[in-house]
Amino acid sequence: MISSKRKSSLSARLASSSSATRKSDVALADIRKSHAATIIAVGAKRSRVIPIAGGDGSGVFGGVEFLRDVALYDRGPASTFSQLGQRIVVIGGGNVAYDISRTVIRQVGHDVSRSALRQANVGQVHLCCLESVEEMPADDIEILEGHEEGVELHPSLGPVEILRTPQGAVRGVVFKRCLRVLDENRRFAPLFDENDLVTIDADTVIWAVGQQTDLSLLSGCKDLEPNERGFLPCDAETLQTTASDVFLAGDIAYGPRLLIDAVASGKKCARSVHAHLSGQQISERQTFVHLNIAGFSREKDYEKIPRTSFPPGDSYGTSTAGRRTPW
Ligand SMILES: Cc1cc2nc3c(=O)[nH]c(=O)nc-3n(C[C@H](O)[C@H](O)[C@H](O)COP(=O)(O)OP(=O)(O)OC[C@H]3O[C@@H](n4cnc5c(N)ncnc54)[C@H](O)[C@@H]3O)c2cc1C
Numbered sequence: 001m002i003s004s005k006r007k008s009s010l011s012a013r014l015a016s017s018s019s020a021t022r023k024s025d026v027a028l029a030d031i032r033k034s035h036a037a038t039i040i041a042v043g044a045k046r047s048r049v050i051p052i053a054g055g056d057g058s059g060v061f062g063g064v065e066f067l068r069d070v071a072l073y074d075r076g077p078a079s080t081f082s083q084l085g086q087r088i089v090v091i092g093g094g095n096v097a098y099d100i101s102r103t104v105i106r107q108v109g110h111d112v113s114r115s116a117l118r119q120a121n122v123g124q125v126h127l128c129c130l131e132s133v134e135e136m137p138a139d140d141i142e143i144l145e146g147h148e149e150g151v152e153l154h155p156s157l158g159p160v161e162i163l164r165t166p167q168g169a170v171r172g173v174v175f176k177r178c179l180r181v182l183d184e185n186r187r188f189a190p191l192f193d194e195n196d197l198v199t200i201d202a203d204t205v206i207w208a209v210g211q212q213t214d215l216s217l218l219s220g221c222k223d224l225e226p227n228e229r230g231f232l233p234c235d236a237e238t239l240q241t242t243a244s245d246v247f248l249a250g251d252i253a254y255g256p257r258l259l260i261d262a263v264a265s266g267k268k269c270a271r272s273v274h275a276h277l278s279g280q281q282i283s284e285r286q287t288f289v290h291l292n293i294a295g296f297s298r299e300k301d302y303e304k305i306p307r308t309s310f311p312p313g314d315s316y317g318t319s320t321a322g323r324r325t326p327w
Contacts, residue, residue: 029220037245037273040232041266044211044251050091054162059085059170063092063100063208070103081107085203086123089173091159092208093129098142100208101125101151126200128154130178130190140307154200158192162205172201211256221246231255238272239265247273 032038047062049055066080075081090101104125127146129136133155136143147153157175165171177196183189213231218224223243227233234241234248241248249269250262271282 027220028217032221032243032245035245036277037247039247039249039269039273040217040252041249041262041269042213042217042252043262044213044256046212046214047207048210048212049207050159050209052159052161054164054170057164057168057170058083059203060162060205061207063090063096063206064211066100066206067103070107083204084123085170087202088123088125088204088206089200089202090125090127090206090208091129091173092210093127093131093155094137094208095139095142096211097127097129097208098138098146098151100206101127102146102149104206105149105151124152125150126152126154126202128157128159128173128175128200130156130158130181132156132181135181154198157198158190160197163199170203170205172199173205174199211251213252238275239269240272240276244276247276 028038028040045064045068047064049062061080061083066084069075069079069081084104084107088101088104090097090104092100104123131137133143133153136155138146143153154175156178158178159173160176161174162170163172163174175198177193177198178190179193180191181188215226215230215232218226218232221243224232224241224246231254232241232248232252234253236254239247239249239253247269249266251257253265253269254261268284271284275281
């Protein structure tokens with residue numbers, strides 16, 4: 001959270017969740033009282049989860065939380081990392097799903113003591129997504145490198161239920177065949193074959209179906225109301241929220257995108273706050289740079305050459321494990 005008046009606010013910490021709450025945390029409402037403008041740029045740091053039967057309970061984690069534990073090397077008993085099993089289902093078909101799948105494989109494969117302790121084979125990672133391989137949002141390179149690292153890809157599957165043992169441990173995930181993800185107008189409207197069910201054995205499920213913002217920091221600010229999608233609305237041009245002194249920047253302003261979008265929105269937001277406080281507009285200045293790299297050349301119209309399509313079937317890692325019908 002960056003405020004316009006005080007440099008000290010850069011070090012201000014806000015309570016974003018009960019576990020993160022510290023005595024030194026500063027409430028957003030208090031920051032607003034002592035500042036003329038406040039920018040919230042807390043990102044989208046919480047995994048989105050699809051509410052399905054069996055989803056609540058042990059063995060089911062958010063992908064962003066898992067990556068955070070790995071990045072911070074949090075291996076305490078409560079960490080996602082410590083609770084990871086040996087047969088993992090990652091649900092999602094984007095780059096984040098691949099980040100998670102490949103990270104799982106590396107952790108399981110590289111954690112010698114843990115593997116030895118369990119006398120286990122290297123864990124299996126099954127990546128299941130709604131889209132067909134051609135439609136998957138993940139970059140081609142992620143799919144190919146994920147395959148090289150051992151990620152088993154199961155496209156065109158939508159999650160139905162997480163199966164549990166009588167003791168409550170995860171034992172598998174039931175999926176239904178996804179026949180189509182987008183409708184004729186290219187809107188997200190998945191169509192399923194309810195009778196074509198697939199069960200994939202698993203002891204751990206990790207969600208990678210998107211991120212959402214943690215807006216618990218808004219408590220005490222009645223003039224800041226999230227919309228039905230869980231985002232705090234703001235003006236697309238000024239990034240100003242319904243409260244005139246509060247502005248948004250980055251993923252919290254428009255949902256998860258790319259780093260470069262967050263940087264651009266930060267600049268836009270700074271211009272907007274300046275205008276709000278001073279009444280003076282700063283116009284955007286664009287600089288175009290074209291560098292000729294000596295000795296570098298491509299064949300004519302290189303950018304227009306279509307990408308090579310994927311080879312069919314198992315050669316890029318799709319698996320038929322658990323399938324009832326051929327496809
Ligand atoms: C797994 C994953 C992989 C990605 N890979 C790429 C990629 O390869 N290339 C790419 O361009 N983009 C990638 N992205 C997207 C990119 O990371 C985001 O779009 C970008 O980081 C958003 O920037 P931001 O400043 O809005 O938020 P963030 O970078 O998320 O930063 C938010 C900051 O706010 C802090 N914060 C959170 N809550 C509070 C609080 N209550 N009080 C105070 N501080 C708080 C956080 O600690 C953090 O420092 C990826 C995202 C994910 C989840």
